[in-house]
Amino acid sequence: FLDLVEPQGVMGSVLYLDVPNDLTRDMLEQRLRLPVTEALVENAVDIAQFKIVVNLELEHEEPLPDVIDDPAADPVVPPVATYERDPGEKNQRRVDSRLNPKYTFDNFVIGGSNRFAHAAALAVAETPAKAYNPLFIYGDSGLGKTHLLHAIGHYAEGMYPGIRVRYVSSEEFTNDFINSIANNLNQSFQQRYREVDVLLIDDIQFLRGKESTQEAFFHTFNTLHDHNKQVVITSDVAPKHLQGFEDRMVSRFEWGLITDVTAPDLETRIAILRKKAEAERIQIPPEVLSVIADKVQSNIRELEGTLIRVTAFASLNRLPVTMELAQTVLKDLFSFDEEAPVSPSDIISHTANYFKLTVDDLHGSSRSQTIALARQIAMYLCREMTSMSLPKIGQLFGNRDHTTVMYANKKIEKLMQERRSVYTQVTELTARIRQRAGA
Ligand code: ADP
Numbered sequence: 001f002l003d004l005v006e007p008q009g010v011m012g013s014v015l016y017l018d019v020p021n022d023l024t025r026d027m028l029e030q031r032l033r034l035p036v037t038e039a040l041v042e043n044a045v046d047i048a049q050f051k052i053v054v055n056l057e058l059e060h061e062e063p064l065p066d067v068i069d070d071p072a073a074d075p076v077v078p079p080v081a082t083y084e085r086d087p088g089e090k091n092q093r094r095v096d097s098r099l100n101p102k103y104t105f106d107n108f109v110i111g112g113s114n115r116f117a118h119a120a121a122l123a124v125a126e127t128p129a130k131a132y133n134p135l136f137i138y139g140d141s142g143l144g145k146t147h148l149l150h151a152i153g154h155y156a157e158g159m160y161p162g163i164r165v166r167y168v169s170s171e172e173f174t175n176d177f178i179n180s181i182a183n184n185l186n187q188s189f190q191q192r193y194r195e196v197d198v199l200l201i202d203d204i205q206f207l208r209g210k211e212s213t214q215e216a217f218f219h220t221f222n223t224l225h226d227h228n229k230q231v232v233i234t235s236d237v238a239p240k241h242l243q244g245f246e247d248r249m250v251s252r253f254e255w256g257l258i259t260d261v262t263a264p265d266l267e268t269r270i271a272i273l274r275k276k277a278e279a280e281r282i283q284i285p286p287e288v289l290s291v292i293a294d295k296v297q298s299n300i301r302e303l304e305g306t307l308i309r310v311t312a313f314a315s316l317n318r319l320p321v322t323m324e325l326a327q328t329v330l331k332d333l334f335s336f337d338e339e340a341p342v343s344p345s346d347i348i349s350h351t352a353n354y355f356k357l358t359v360d361d362l363h364g365s366s367r368s369q370t371i372a373l374a375r376q377i378a379m380y381l382c383r384e385m386t387s388m389s390l391p392k393i394g395q396l397f398g399n400r401d402h403t404t405v406m407y408a409n410k411k412i413e414k415l416m417q418e419r420r421s422v423y424t425q426v427t428e429l430t431a432r433i434r435q436r437a438g439a
């Protein structure tokens with residue numbers, strides 16, 4: 001399928017690849033995002049990320065109909081809305097929805113802590129702008145809000161060919177807005193966010209106190225809502241507890257449905273671990289899943305991270321995952337006060353120290369192997385030990401893109417299973433950081 005991919009050029013630090021259809025895009029996303037990013041990084045190419053754009057012109061002489069015109073063809077769930085485009089629009093580039101293929105409804109485990117949020121998300125995905133608009137999902141970090149947002153996007157895309165979905169974190173929205181002012185690109189900014197059918201905006205609490213960005217979002221929201229387009233918003237607190245927001249914004253958030261996600265109960269935690277183990281094809285006895293689920297109670301990201309540590313340790317030592325082995329790893333991981341808050345500057349200074357580097361090395365742009373690995377480990381630990389979002393971590397490390405952070409996470413997860421040195425480094429560093437934080 002690589003024959004179908006055409007590089008379109010580089011804009012800023014982004015490489016654009018054109019593909020003829022969604023299938024090719026999804027294949028690229030799933031199979032090639034990591035290796036390509038890795039190749040770019042390793043060849044010191046100054047490209048921070050690449051974007052895949054579906055360009056219908058590439059494959060079809062005739063414009064494809066974007067509209068499902070035969071509802072009878074799918075008697076089970078007839079589409080309730082069609083997403084018609086002006087004829088001229090059909091050949092235009094499709095919006096890059098920026099969805100992470102890992103986060104779907106299929107691999108979202110439902111339990112008491114998220115049942116309502118899941119049902120609301122599914123309803124919105126099935127009938128955008130018809131069920132609840134906006135849908136507002138709130139809850140603490142690591143409880144599945146971002147996962148649900150992406151799942152809505154995937155589902156709607158599968159259900160309504162031609163639908164324009166866009167996921168954006170509030171940090172990216174802010175940066176995009178600031179850039180658009182600086183570069184006089186207000187029109188393309190507006191297009192990007194107003195000419196969509198479903199806007200998924202993550203971590204809205206980040207707009208706190210940012211008056212002009214809030215203003216821009218207010219107009220975006222109104223335009224979308226007036227045109228019967230779906231908006232889904234997530235936040236760490238309920239609308240009425242959002243601080244530094246104008247009343248008119250908060251009241252709009254309350255127009256639709258507000259729902260929360262809470263910490264999962266033991267059974268749900270075990271089910272999540274089981275699903276993750278299945279997805280990663282990890283053989284692991286049920287009692288080990290229980291002991292991990294028992295240890296990590298209030299953050300699903302950390303729950304998954306702990307499972308990875310246990311299986312990494314086993315695979316490095318070529319040992320089966322037994323209860324004993326799990327206990328050893330858990331003891332290393334949790335010998336300090338887990339509740340003590342860890343700050344990103346703790347992580348960065350300890351990592352620099354550990355690798356005999358300077359803090360500036362980690363913030364900087366050197367691609368020397370040692371520095372790059374140390375930087376990726378620090379990013380991984382920030383993701384694991386703090387509640388910072390991917391874009392925020394990226395910012396911290398010399399304004400890197402969130403996809404770079406995502407890539408670092410994947411890479412360290414993988415290296416921990418393959419290289420003893422990396423496993424040991426990550427484990428020792430975690431202990432040092434925890435020790436310091438607890439002191
Ligand atoms: P939040 O956005 O609320 O901070 P995320 O959506 O990033 O949380 O979730 C953190 C991790 O936990 C992700 O890897 C996600 O896939 C996983 N996760 C969260 N909830 C569930 C669930 N109900 N089922 C399966 N995985 C989940």
Ligand code: MG
Nearest residue numbers: 145146147202
């Ligand atoms: Mg999130």
